[in-house]
Amino acid sequence: MYSAYPQEHARPPARPRRRWARRLLAVAVVLLLILAIMLVAADRVAVAYAERAVADQIDQQIAAQQIEASTAEVSIGGFPFLTQVAAGRYRSVSIVLRDVSAAVDGNSVRLPVLDVDARDVRAPLDVLRTGQGEVTAASVAGTATVAYDTVVQLIGQPGLQLSEQDGRLGVTAPVEILGQRITLTGTAELETADGEVLLRFDDLDAEELPGNEAARAFVNAYAQQISIAVPLPTLPFDLDLQEVRAEPAGLVISATARDVPLNTLG
Template identity: 55%
Template sequence: MAQAAYEERPRRRGRRALVVLVVLLLLLVGLLVVADRVAVGVAERAIADQVRQEVAKQDAQSSPPEVEVGGFPFLTQVLDGRYQHISIVLREVRGSVQGDAISLPRLDIDARDVRASLDTLRSGQGEVVAERVTGTGTISYDSLAALLDRPGLKLSEQGGKLAVTAPVDFLGQTFTITGTADVTVGEQGKVSLRFADLTAEGLPDVPLARQLLTNYARSISIDVPLPELPFQLTVREVRPLPEGLTVTGDATNVPINAAG
């Protein structure tokens, strides 16, 4: 019996040691995770400040940038000086274009394969460069309609097209115009709206009425005056969506900070 008790005590001590080791490892992992998340917060604030300076440098305006650094663990990215993915949100983006330029209520920027040394993040001096940047912003249909400045005109998305409805007076009667626009990206990233084949139910099919529709379509066919986008973004695609007209731009090898 004494021999069995003697053998049991070392086994218990071994189990206690294993439990202590597991607890210590869990604490160590927890501390590393906390340190990793704290480092992310520091980096996000540093990058947000760098982005704010770069936006101002490019004669654009926005609310303070919201930055989120992706990828885990973060500390290994710091040591490597390369970050997988950085998301930046700019709100109320306004550019250097004056007059009737439309502001973007929100611009979502996705920066991939970002190069930034630890010294750059710590001191604010040096370059933060993204190999590829894409940006997506949505223009509300109300702001587009206000730009067209036609009483009663409404814009919406129908079947993937930009649709218009508007009242028009002809020979003392009011008719409702309907139709869609061709939405394209032209030279220098300009977004073009071209309305054609407008119709109005009940409108007499006479030359004067047809000319009225043609003139109206011509008057609301415009190049949308977008603000100059930050980070050298050039508009590549535009799509009517239920929430508004969405524009997408991209750029490569882009500095996303004001290098010191």
Template identity: 55%
Template sequence: MADSYPADDGTYGERPRRRRGRRALVILVILLLVLAGLLVVADRVAAGVAERVVADQINQEISRQNVQASAPEVTVGGFPFLTQVLNGRYDSIKVLLRDVQGPVQGSDATVKVPELTVDARDVTASLDTLRSGQGEVTAKTVQGTGTVTYDSVVALIDRPGVQLREQDGKLGVTAPVRVPVLEQELTVQGTADVTVDGSHIVIGFDRLTSADLPDNPLVQTFVNNFARQLSVRVPLPPLPFALQLHEVRALPSGLAVTASARDVALSEVS
């Protein structure tokens, strides 16, 4: 029988037993927290292993597609990861490819995409694939976003002194042009229409202006012809995972491109 101690009102209670009960509860809570922490660590370690396996698979795939890029950086989304492994389905796998580039036919210029972020959703990969590093990884949808540098576009235009920039959400240009009729050089400015045609970014300049441009139809015609000479088709380097270009926006850092695809093999059976 537990020892009893007099309370303030003269009665006897079993205070030590209650204290022992509270202590046991605290210990149990601590153990559960430690166990939960270990499970989280194990989950993240397993995710790290899977990320390396998928990165190797994707690296082999983009090599087969003749895409030049740095080693892919893979992040597996969703938590807990281990339940996704058992199901063989993953909420999201994000792939970061750096220095994506490729030669342009008929030109010494190189179109550069410093970073291409690929977000694959509803990904299927069996446990055997992750364990052996061989097998198929597929995604229901894939979206890629990247930025083409303005330097790459200027190199394709191949006109001295041309500068491109973002201007109120549009692609702006500043360029020097020598006007024979005036026997002087003017600095002209304007904005372009930017559209998508297959794997090309189409940049069209129709009209340029200058503060020093005289009200002379002959001079204006010459400048408009020069504007059309600045127009260019920018072919993107081969995009991995059958990504199809569908949107281009002018940003301060360059031309932001968005591409997408459905039912994509991130890797093929080895």
């Protein structure tokens, strides 16, 4: 019995070693967190730099086309960003142009907003740094809004108003028929062709419309008069007009393109 005690007291204590191991683990975790924060911060700084570089090139091309617009808003998606920089390829680039205005056939056409979503963008680091070379996208989808006041100005009929009604383009127009002042209402069919938006009003009516052929003939003639083709400015990024729909803010057009340069607007 007596000989066992010295052997027990000879065992090395385990607690100090465990405490030291826990301290090392805690220090390692803190260092990893600091490193992760630094990498994220560097990633975000690089994103901001690239977004400014792309926006500057787009602004220069917009000005060269004599198109007025606010400063381009560019947002580059995907994380981590630095790996995309190294590869020179970016998953997505979002571009917003506001208050776009250009002269078309002597008329000023205003687009309050032009949203562009570019996918699979190729932008080598040297191009972003120097501004020399092309930034290209495999596919581009864009939407633009034509303000209703612009369309009303092109139609040129006093008192006429346009608005969205249950997803369709609605019209309200005060007219005088056979000495009687009435208000015509109706909707339009919308189509796209050759870079223009076609408005066709063929369903105008009024509760107080006189029930005779002369009154109906006047309404039909007026409907043809306000049915026009709305010219659009040449859209940047080689966007090809696809469809149009009526929304509360105006006529919203959709356009697409493939394999286009983002910093050479054509």
